[in-house]
Amino acid sequence: MTGDADAFVRPFMVTGGRTRSAGAELRVEALVVAAPDASAASLRFERAAAVRLCVTPTSVAELGARLGLPLGVARVLVGDLVAEGHVRVHQASELSIELLERIRDRVRAL
């Protein structure tokens, strides 16, 4: 049972015990990008690892997968990093026809 208890407690440590944050409305495919002046040096554990990964644009779902965190926890973590200015998030609103056509052409060329 010890393993289970750890698995349960750890996400709460990562997110500072909060269950809601700015991360709640983030979509799973939203791209997280480290801020140009971001430094992981002042951050610890998952927060530092997340900022390092996001030097390359990384989706919320990939962050969760890479850090071994459930989606909900990854969202809260990203929300906190956004609020503190360490990362930015790019989340597309409704795609324009032009963008849909670009996606179509690129998929066709795969």
Place this chain on the structure above:
Amino acid sequence: MSGHSEHQPISTKIVISGGFGVGKTTLIGAISEIEPLVTEAAMTERSVGVDDRGERTGKTTTTVALDFGRITLDPTLVLYLFGTPGQERFVFLWDDLVDGALGAVVLVDTGRIEDCFPVMDYFEQAGLPFVVAVNQFPGERGFDADELREALDLDVSAPLVFCDARERESVKNVLLAAVEQAILHRVTRTGVAVPH
């Protein structure tokens, strides 16, 4: 210059859905650059405990594994694929996965056609454009498109494609059909004439 889109990374997603064991994981794996799995915590009803001490809620947290895939379309454009969890008890996760999707693929196994009905209903209600993709398993009787349309109660205008979820090229064509359907859906909705 327009301080806009050119260098901003853009991501979008297509949802891969269908009944239990229909080939969703296989399809995503056939075309994805990565082999990722992410989990989500899910509250499910716990069967009533015999040692219930009164403060228990009867709910328990389980972990659901969600498949997803990534396809880099160009340096600033990434397409993600998200599989919906097959079991009915995880349907509540769907809204979250579907939110913001450009479209969906409904995979169908001709041996169990009826499995996709709830999925098609879901996307129709969500207003999400989708394409029906028939995953052909060997040993199953081949149906032609008309028979399948009839069985699926699918309009002649609704896209229906055949695929082999294990083949990259085949999966690519399924995704292309989904994007084309998304474009058609948008054009129709905004009342612009459909180009031929």
